[in-house]
Every structure is written in structure tokens, then in C-alpha cells.
Amino acid sequence: MLAFIQVLTSGIAIGCVYGLVALSFVLIYKATETVSFMQGDLLMLGAFAALALHLGLGWPLWLAAPVAVAAAGALGAALERLALRRAIGQPHLVAVLLTFGLGMMMRGGVASVPAAAQDTYRLPFAADTVAFGPLVLASSHLWVVGATFLLAGALAAFFHHTRTGRVLRACSEDARTAALLGWPVARMHTLAWGLGAAVAAVAGLLLAPVTFVHLNMGFIALKAFPAAVLGGLTSLPGALLGGVFLGVVEAVAGLVLPEGVKDMVPYALLLLALLLFPQGLGAGRAARTSV
Amino acid sequence: MDVRDVARAALPWALVALVAGLALGVDYALGKATLVLTYAIAGLGVVIVVGQAGQIALGQAALVALGAYTQAVLVRHGVPALLAVPAAVLAGALGGVLASLPARRLGGLYFGMSTLAFALIVEEGLARWESVTHGAAGMAVAAFGIFGWQATTTAAQALVSLAALLLALLACRRLLDLHHGRAWRAVRDDEAAAAACGISPAATKMQAFLVGGALSGLAGALYAHWIGFISPEQFGLVFSFELLMLAFIGGARRLAGAVWGALVIVAIPPTIALLRDLLPGEWARAAGLEMVAFGAVIVAVVLLRPAGLAGKD
Numbered sequence: 393m394l395a396f397i398q399v400l401t402s403g404i405a406i407g408c409v410y411g412l413v414a415l416s417f418v419l420i421y422k423a424t425e426t427v428s429f430m431q432g433d434l435l436m437l438g439a440f441a442a443l444a445l446h447l448g449l450g451w452p453l454w455l456a457a458p459v460a461v462a463a464a465g466a467l468g469a470a471l472e473r474l475a476l477r478r479a480i481g482q483p484h485l486v487a488v489l490l491t492f493g494l495g496m497m498m499r500g501g502v503a504s505v506p507a508a509a510q511d512t513y514r515l516p517f518a519a520d521t522v523a524f525g526p527l528v529l530a531s532s533h534l535w536v537v538g539a540t541f542l543l544a545g546a547l548a549a550f551f552h553h554t555r556t557g558r559v560l561r562a563c564s565e566d567a568r569t570a571a572l573l574g575w576p577v578a579r580m581h582t583l584a585w586g587l588g589a590a591v592a593a594v595a596g597l598l599l600a601p602v603t604f605v606h607l608n609m610g611f612i613a614l615k616a617f618p619a620a621v622l623g624g625l626t627s628l629p630g631a632l633l634g635g636v637f638l639g640v641v642e643a644v645a646g647l648v649l650p651e652g653v654k655d656m657v658p659y660a661l662l663l664l665a666l667l668l669f670p671q672g673l674g675a676g677r678a679a680r681t682s683v
Numbered sequence: 684m685d686v687r688d689v690a691r692a693a694l695p696w697a698l699v700a701l702v703a704g705l706a707l708g709v710d711y712a713l714g715k716a717t718l719v720l721t722y723a724i725a726g727l728g729v730v731i732v733v734g735q736a737g738q739i740a741l742g743q744a745a746l747v748a749l750g751a752y753t754q755a756v757l758v759r760h761g762v763p764a765l766l767a768v769p770a771a772v773l774a775g776a777l778g779g780v781l782a783s784l785p786a787r788r789l790g791g792l793y794f795g796m797s798t799l800a801f802a803l804i805v806e807e808g809l810a811r812w813e814s815v816t817h818g819a820a821g822m823a824v825a826a827f828g829i830f831g832w833q834a835t836t837t838a839a840q841a842l843v844s845l846a847a848l849l850l851a852l853l854a855c856r857r858l859l860d861l862h863h864g865r866a867w868r869a870v871r872d873d874e875a876a877a878a879a880c881g882i883s884p885a886a887t888k889m890q891a892f893l894v895g896g897a898l899s900g901l902a903g904a905l906y907a908h909w910i911g912f913i914s915p916e917q918f919g920l921v922f923s924f925e926l927l928m929l930a931f932i933g934g935a936r937r938l939a940g941a942v943w944g945a946l947v948i949v950a951i952p953p954t955i956a957l958l959r960d961l962l963p964g965e966w967a968r969a970a971g972l973e974m975v976a977f978g979a980v981i982v983a984v985v986l987l988r989p990a991g992l993a994g995k996d
Contacts, residue, residue: 484795489928490986492924492981493977493981666796
């Protein structure tokens with residue numbers, strides 16, 4: 393039973409990371425209708441940026457982490473201005489190829505730094521364990537869950553209680569009407585990419601104590617796609633819940649299924665979900681409310 | 684198509700072959716030509732699925748992998764290479780049909796995601812099914828042979844690839860002229876309108892994936908022989924995106940686009956390596972630089988020609 397709870401916690405923790413990446417993907421997709429294939433690379437870049445500031449320049453972690461997240465956000469916004477806005481209104485594949493190319497440049501850029509390409513690093517926080525009586529949990533897992541809760545709360549507050557957040561939602565809901573009402577749709581697109589990149593970077597920082605920082609840590613974003621699809625591709629809470637669900641299912645599958653099957657579970661679930669619920673699990677409700 | 688059209692289509696290729704042969708040496712040029720021709724066959728599959736039927740296919744490399752592994756396993760168990768090829772084509776086609784099953788109920792991005800999931804499952808499966816595929820360690824593949832004759836020289840390999848590509852091109856041209864091609868284009872342009880005209884979008888998409896998968900399987904079978912060694916990671920996401928880029932560069936709506944795209948895609952890595960050697964200093968030796976350059980080429984192509992997918996028919 394104790395072992396099961398431990399597996400469950402680690403599943404929830406890794407699921408939070410899937411969920412955050414899925415959330416960043418959905419945030420961008422909903423606001424700009426562009427498909428981002430570089431969220432994993434932004435995640436990796438964010439973690440490495442924090443690492444470089446902390447280990448390279450000697451900044452304290454409480455300063456390096458927010459600066460890295462802000463830098464990732466700025467990068468996302470800048471890329472939107474320079475390149476990504478050209479993909480708006482084009483077929484999905486244009487954005488897919490464009491972001492894949494940009495992601496490749498980020499991965500190659502980090503790989504060009506010898507110190508980054510050769511080693512795996514660990515951000516020096518949350519390396520210990522916490523004991524609740526007989527139950528011992530990795531504190532990194534608790535960190536991830538706690539930080540995800542905080543970030544989700546902050547995002548919900550931003551989207552529902554600030555003017556900018558509401559405008560962003562309006563533009564995501566119906567860009568044409570929002571433009572007719574005089575809202576700055578183009579600026580909201582930039583904001584959406586900036587936010588999406590920043591959320592991905594936060595996911596990278598949270599993942600850092602769990603899987604270490606290395607060049608290929610961005611591949612975890614591939615599991616965010618099933619999470620986003622399970623959530624219906626347009627729902628932010630859905631994406632987060634989808635991620636947690638996948639993390640838990642994957643962890644349990646690791647317990648009961650033979651070695652190696654675990655990694656296929658998210659994709660098998662995605663195929664199954666698409667076959668059984670082609671519009672996402674939350675679609676029934678959305679269809680009812682929109683009528 | 685009369686003789687003059689054929690001559691007009693073949694002339695630029697004869698020029699490319701001549702220049703490449705003179706500049707790079709005949710053997711090297713033939714080796715690269717084999718690769719271009721094989722990529723072009725797989726690219727034709729993408730042109731059918733993406734350019735003609737208008738679907739997002741993010742896992743085409745997995746279908747190539749199915750063909751390559753079918754060929755490699757059968758040849759290893761003593762099946763003549765020529766007899767193994769139809770089995771590889773069939774494996775690719777079946778994979779395409781399987782990957783397209785979710786298309787029965789949905790379109791667009793969801794479907795693209797399902798092809799991606801299918802590809803990741805196939806890649807993982809090939810790496811795990813060690814008793815047959817030798818897992819991540821990969822397996823060697825013997826030379827391609829017909830009736831005791833073996834295609835060991837680059838010239839013979841290029842010739843076999845050329846024959847396969849011409850056959851594939853002919854078959855695709857026929858399909859596009861038949862009602863299949865018209866149904867694909869109708870579903871691409873407007874699914875609802877196509878359905879209203881009595882064209883079943885689900886069946887049409889499945890046909891496109893069947894043909895695209897069969898072409899990928901054929902390309903995989905040849906690729907396994909030419910490279911001589913296959914492992915699951917060769918057929919990962921990057922290969923899928925290379926094939927997408929190929930169709931994008933060549934113009935996804937024309938069959939000939941696949942061949943031009945293949946030429947560019949195969950030429951990019953050696954060109955990057957060549958340019959890198961010209962750069963001064965140590966930093967140019969960094970491993971990641973080629974990846975940056977390849978990514979930059981993708982970005983540049985997409986930004987300069989965002990209509991690459993919607994070129995003229």
C-alpha cells in the first residue's frame with residue numbers, strides 16, 4: 393500500500409509536468425490556432441537557462457529561476473513577432489514545420505555548448521525526501537505538485553480577474569469579433585506565445601529535480617500531446633487534468649504491465665480516446681453549453 | 684504523355700545527374716542518387732496523403748520502418764529479396780490503414796496527433812520486440828538480389844531505385860487520374876461538400892493512407908538494402924519531418940515535387956558539412972551546429988514559401 397502511494401505520487405508529479413506542457417500547448421493553440429512542436433525545446437531551454445545563470449554566473453536559485461522563465465517568455469514573444477505570426481491562417485502543417493525547425497535550432501544551439509551536450513545536471517533543490525510516518529516521498533514530487541497548483545491558480549486568476557486575461561480569452565474565443573470590438577488581437581497573439589513559452593519553461597524547472605537537466609529532456613513534451621488531446625485540445629483545465637491522468641495511468645502501468653509497455657501507454661490511450669471520443673472527453677459538455 | 688513531354692521531364696534530371704557526376708565523382712553521385720530516388724518514393728507517399736488528400740501525417744517514417752523491417756526480417760529468413768518486397772509494401776499499406784482508423788470519425792489536427800501516436804508506438808515496439816527485430820541494437824541487411832544477381836555496385840542500386848520510382852510514379856499518375864484522385868482532392872478541399880456528393884471521407888482518407896503506406900513500405904524495403912543496417916531510431920520523428928519537408932519543398936500537390944524535394948533533402952546534410960569545413964575556428968566543430976543549420980533551413984523554407992503546401996496542381 394505504501395509503495396502504491398509512492399508510485400501514485402510520482403505519477404501525479406510527472407503528470408503535472410505533462411499537464412503543464414499540454415496547458416502551454418493548448419494556450420497557444422487556442423489563442424492563435426497554431427500548433428507548436430517546440431514546447432519541449434522551450435522546456436529544455438528554460439531549464440538550461442536557469443542552470444547557466446545559477447551554476448555559470450553564480451546567481452542564487454530564487455533569482456535565476458524567475459529570470460530564466462521570463463527569458464523563455466520573452467523568446468516566445470519575440471519568435472511570434474519575427475516568424476510565428478506568418479503561420480496564422482495557414483494550414484496546420486506550416487506551423488508544425490516552422491516550430492519543429494525552431495525547436496531544432498534551440499536543441500542544436502544548446503548541443504553546441506560542450507558543457508551542456510556532454511553532461512546531465514541537477515538543479516540543487518528538492519533533492520531530499522520527506523517522511524510522513526512510514527510513508528517516504530521525494531520532496532521534488534511534492535514541489536512539482538505544489539508549484540503546479542500555484543501556477544494553475546495564478547493562471548485562472550489572470551484569465552478571469554484581469555482585463556488583459558479576459559481580452560486574451562475573448563480573442564481566443566472569437567478573434568474576428570474581438571478585432572471588431574477593437575481589442576488588439578495581434579498583441580494578444582504575442583502574449584499567448586510569451587505565456588506559452590514561459591509555462592513550458594516552468595515545466596522544465598519543475599522537471600529538473602525529477603529527471604535531471606539534459607539535452608533530450610524536451611522529449612517529454614511528446615507525451616503532452618496525448619494529454620492535450622484527452623482534454624479536448626481547447627480546454628486549459630482539461631489539458632492539465634489530462635496530463636495528471638496520463639501520469640497516474642503510466643505509473644500504474646509501470647507497476648502491473650511488463651517492462652517497456654509503460655512508454656506506449658499514453659499513445660495507446662490517445663488512439664483509444666480518439667476512436668471512442670473523437671471530440672475529446674469534455675466535448676459533450678461543450679456541445680451542450682454552446683447550443 | 685507523348686515522347687516530347689517525357690524528354691522535357693527527363694532533361695533537367697539528366698543535367699542534374701551530369702553535373703553531380705562531374706562535380707562529385709561518379710561513384711559518390713550514384714550513391715547519393717540512390718538515396719534521392721528512394722526518398723522520392725517515400726515522398727510520393729507523403730504527397731498523396733498530405734498534398735492530395737489534405738491530411739496531416741506526422742508519423743510517415745513509421746510506415747517506412749514497417750517496410751524496412753519486414754524486408755530485413757524476411758530476407759534474413761531466406762526469402763528472396765524480390766519476393767519480400769511485396770510483403771514490405773503490404774506491411775506499409777496495412778500500417779497506413781491502421782494509422783488512419785481514427786480518421787473515420789475526425790479530421791484535422793486530432794488525426795495528425797493519432798498518426799504521431801501510431802508512429803511512436805511502432806518505434807517503441809520495434810525497439811522492444813527483440814526476438815524479431817534485435818531491438819535497439821539494430822540488424823544488418825544483406826544486399827538486394829534477383830535470381831542470383833546481386834545489386835552490390837552503386838550503379839546497380841541506383842538502377843533498381845530508378846525502376847521502382849518510375850513504377851511508383853506511373854501507378855500514382857494513374858490513381859490521380861482515376862476517381863480515387865478526384866475523391867482525394869474533393870475531401871482535401873471540402874470534406875462536407877465531398878460527403879454531400881456521395882464521397883465517403885473516411886473511406887477516401889483510408890485509401891490515401893493505404894497508398895501512402897504502400898509507397899512508404901516500398902521505400903523502406905529498398906532503404907534497408909541500400910543502407911545495409913537498420914535500427915528503430917533511424918525511423919524517428921526527425922525522419923518523419925524530413926519527409927514532410929521534402930513534400931513541402933517540392934510542392935506537395937505535384938507528384939514530381941516529391942523527386943525535387945528528395946534531391947534537396949538529401950543534398951542538405953552534405954552541403955552543411957561542406958560549408959562548416961569552410962568556417963574558421965574550433966567552434967564550428969561543435970556537434971549541434973549541423974542541427975541548427977538544418978533547423979534554420981526548415982524555418983527559412985517555410986517563411987519564404989509558406990504556400991509550399993498549396994502550390995499549383
